[in-house]
Amino acid sequence: MDFDFTPEQIAYRKHMRDFMEREVAPVAQMNDRECKFDMEVAKKIFKEGFLGCPVPEKYGGLGMDYIAYGLMTEEVNRVCSSTRTLFSVQTSLVALTILKWGNEEQKKELLPKLCNGEYIGCYGLTEPEAGSDAGNQQTRAVKDGNDYILTGQKVWISCGTIASHALIFATVDPKLGHKGISCFIVDTKSKGFSAAAIKGKLGLRSSDTATLYLDQVRVPKENMLGAEGDGFKVAMSALDNGRFSVAAGAVGLVQGCIDESTKYAMQRKTFGKPIGEHQQVQAMIADMVADCEAGRLLYLRAAHLKNKNVRNTLETSLAKLFCGEAANKAAHNAVQIFGGYGFSDEYPVERFFRDAKVLNIYEGTREIQRLIIAQDALGIRNANGAPTGRMTELAGASA
Numbered sequence: 577m578d579f580d581f582t583p584e585q586i587a588y589r590k591h592m593r594d595f596m597e598r599e600v601a602p603v604a605q606m607n608d609r610e611c612k613f614d615m616e617v618a619k620k621i622f623k624e625g626f627l628g629c630p631v632p633e634k635y636g637g638l639g640m641d642y643i644a645y646g647l648m649t650e651e652v653n654r655v656c657s658s659t660r661t662l663f664s665v666q667t668s669l670v671a672l673t674i675l676k677w678g679n680e681e682q683k684k685e686l687l688p689k690l691c692n693g694e695y696i697g698c699y700g701l702t703e704p705e706a707g708s709d710a711g712n713q714q715t716r717a718v719k720d721g722n723d724y725i726l727t728g729q730k731v732w733i734s735c736g737t738i739a740s741h742a743l744i745f746a747t748v749d750p751k752l753g754h755k756g757i758s759c760f761i762v763d764t765k766s767k768g769f770s771a772a773a774i775k776g777k778l779g780l781r782s783s784d785t786a787t788l789y790l791d792q793v794r795v796p797k798e799n800m801l802g803a804e805g806d807g808f809k810v811a812m813s814a815l816d817n818g819r820f821s822v823a824a825g826a827v828g829l830v831q832g833c834i835d836e837s838t839k840y841a842m843q844r845k846t847f848g849k850p851i852g853e854h855q856q857v858q859a860m861i862a863d864m865v866a867d868c869e870a871g872r873l874l875y876l877r878a879a880h881l882k883n884k885n886v887r888n889t890l891e892t893s894l895a896k897l898f899c900g901e902a903a904n905k906a907a908h909n910a911v912q913i914f915g916g917y918g919f920s921d922e923y924p925v926e927r928f929f930r931d932a933k934v935l936n937i938y939e940g941t942r943e944i945q946r947l948i949i950a951q952d953a954l955g956i957r958n959a960n961g962a963p964t965g966r967m968t969e970l971a972g973a974s975a
């Protein structure tokens with residue numbers, strides 16, 4: 577395993593750090609306070625060509641590897657979790673899913689426009705009765721000649737009111753359970769499609785989150801992604817990429833907590849010295865740094881497997897679980913280090929604290945990640961489809 581980054585990966589990371597510091601950091605706090613999705617910021621990201629960065633150049637992306645993509649995702653989330661959600665949804669959940677499952681025509685039509693921001697995508701899996709139990713889709717797709725008619729409701733959909741295209745999962749044959757689900761690329765201007773913003777969120781306040789309503793939306797059969805009945809596999813493969821970007825983003829949040837807390841701890845004085853010289857404050861900082869480094873290695877290992885095109889559901893789940901927990905712990909400690917000032921949005925750690933919670937809810941809750949990991953360890957169900965031996969090779973060697 578090579579622990580060195582290439583000059584290109586370092587350059588991409590620096591480019592993103594400079595961009596986020598210059599364009600997003602000055603407005604992140606105000607947008608959060610006003611619960612405003614900032615289209616001007618989004619347009620700057622589109623213009624930089626950051627969206628869809630791991631998409632091959634022939635489809636309009638930057639063709640970068642997953643290590644660079646992870647490092648860039650970290651940098652986005654170091655400053656703003658809401659911006660990272662836009663970046664992740666468009667790149668991981670939508671563009672990379674179309675790259676994997678789309679036919680040539682779909683890829684040529686959609687990917688360049690998703691990469692330059694002309695199109696905005698959203699991923700519509702969750703329903704009022706289908707969150708963790710994603711196979712329990714109630715949205716129906718009824719075949720009608722060369723079209724399908726979609727009816728149902730999706731909840732908690734990131735980018736739902738701003739999307740031009742939605743990946744909608746719907747069941748064609750409820751008797752088949754999850755094997756009856758198909759995925760459709762739906763133009764959100766279609767008759768019968770509407771979206772309503774969800775207000776009053778704990779965090780991600782400058783991210784667009786919506787309920788989608790589909791009332792007999794007619795979708796041509798050419799807009800099916802994958803074959804009929806492939807929908808659940810499409811959804812899960814999208815989550816393998818989505819969870820990766822959540823994990824990298826979570827490490828970014830931890831890094832943001834470290835950067836803010838170390839700065840503050842050397843400025844704020846109590847009992848005649850900077851609070852950073854008190855051992856209990858140092859312990860909180862040390863825990864953040866240890867978790868940050870460990871989390872980074874976990875998501876980079878998943879990135880390494882993705883680069884080799886090796887199935888990585890287990891490694892991605894491990895990264896998502898660990899990094900989500902690490903982000904919550906770090907944000908909790910960062911607020912503590914700031915004392916009373918951590919309780920106010922004068923400093924970003926208050927926003928980090930609220931934004932961290934969603935990291936162990938969306939794209940498979942903390943409990944669902946534990947289920948995947950434990951079932952694999954117990955030999956009940958191989959997360960990667962077959963035993964990989966990757967997790968146990970040292971144990972095997974010493975036996």
Ligand SMILES: Cc1cc2nc3c(=O)[nH]c(=O)nc-3n(C[C@H](O)[C@H](O)[C@H](O)COP(=O)(O)OP(=O)(O)OC[C@H]3O[C@@H](n4cnc5c(N)ncnc54)[C@H](O)[C@@H]3O)c2cc1C
Binds near residue numbers: 709
């Ligand atoms: C801000 C935000 C943005 C989101 N964006 C999107 C999006 O873009 N697209 C999309 O499709 N969805 C999105 N979601 C939805 C998200 O993925 C779901 O909320 C999540 O999967 C959990 O589903 P649920 O809310 O129905 O909770 P439930 O499934 O009802 O779970 C409730 C609790 O029970 C636990 N639980 C459930 N089943 C088990 C089990 N078998 N074992 C142990 N514990 C269990 C859960 O871990 C959780 O703690 C978003 C959510 C939020 C909050």
